[in-house]
Amino acid sequence: MNDVRFYKLLIGVNALMPLGLLLFDWASQRLGPNPIEFFLRATGVLTLSFLLITLAVTPLRKLFGWNQLIKYRRMLGLFAFFYGCLHLITYSIFDKSLGLSTIAADIVQRPFIAIGMIAFALLVPLAITSTNKMVKRLGGKNWARLHKLTYVAAILGVIHFWMIVKSDILYPALFGVVLAASLLARLMWLKRPAVQKAS
Ligand code: HEM
Numbered sequence: 001m002n003d004v005r006f007y008k009l010l011i012g013v014n015a016l017m018p019l020g021l022l023l024f025d026w027a028s029q030r031l032g033p034n035p036i037e038f039f040l041r042a043t044g045v046l047t048l049s050f051l052l053i054t055l056a057v058t059p060l061r062k063l064f065g066w067n068q069l070i071k072y073r074r075m076l077g078l079f080a081f082f083y084g085c086l087h088l089i090t091y092s093i094f095d096k097s098l099g100l101s102t103i104a105a106d107i108v109q110r111p112f113i114a115i116g117m118i119a120f121a122l123l124v125p126l127a128i129t130s131t132n133k134m135v136k137r138l139g140g141k142n143w144a145r146l147h148k149l150t151y152v153a154a155i156l157g158v159i160h161f162w163m164i165v166k167s168d169i170l171y172p173a174l175f176g177v178v179l180a181a182s183l184l185a186r187l188m189w190l191k192r193p194a195v196q197k198a199s
Contacts, residue, residue, distance in 0.1 A: 004071050011072055015079045018046055019086070036094045043087035044116075045171075048157045050080035052178050055154055059185035074130050077150065081127040084120050112163035119156035122149045154179050 031038040162172040
């Protein structure tokens, strides 16, 4: 097995580990009195975490020269989408029993749900266009432009999280700081003169 395959396997196993632990704890009734809520919250945090890890790849490459990381970015982004799907499924099927009128009422009464839905909707075209074939079809520049939506999805994800917590803003604030650092690093890089960029 070559290095890239090995690291992909390592990332895959680690990325699925939280899901395995959650399912194990659910099966052994260790998720507390409301396992659906626990699962919903955990998958929300995992979606946002993988989004931020994906967004950290470019700044880490540029700042530290860790160019190999690019080989794992797509995989990390797809794990964000995967946990986003689980989050949506947990909400719409397990929590709301696919009651469309209940979900519609929830969107109106709790705006953070609408923000989450928009964030998830933005992840869909990103996942669809993640294949090599789609990169070719769109052209590198258009593909890169489209994938800037990852930032918008992550910003909405942090807002969604911030709106849920009532007083303890520590965790959404931490996610916000990491996202702001990623954005700032990217902006600083864009402002560098072309000669420096090429080096
Ligand atoms: C598909 C649309 C989405 C819906 C319907 C939705 C709905 C929810 C609900 C009902 C909760 C639990 C709120 C509570 O416990 O009071 C939640 C929590 C959360 N969601 Fe979403 N969400 C969506 C998309 C997203 C996306 C795309 C992200 C990340 C980018 C995300 C990140 C989170 C986070 C971080 C939490 C909080 C976890 C915690 O309380 O510890 N959600 N979401």
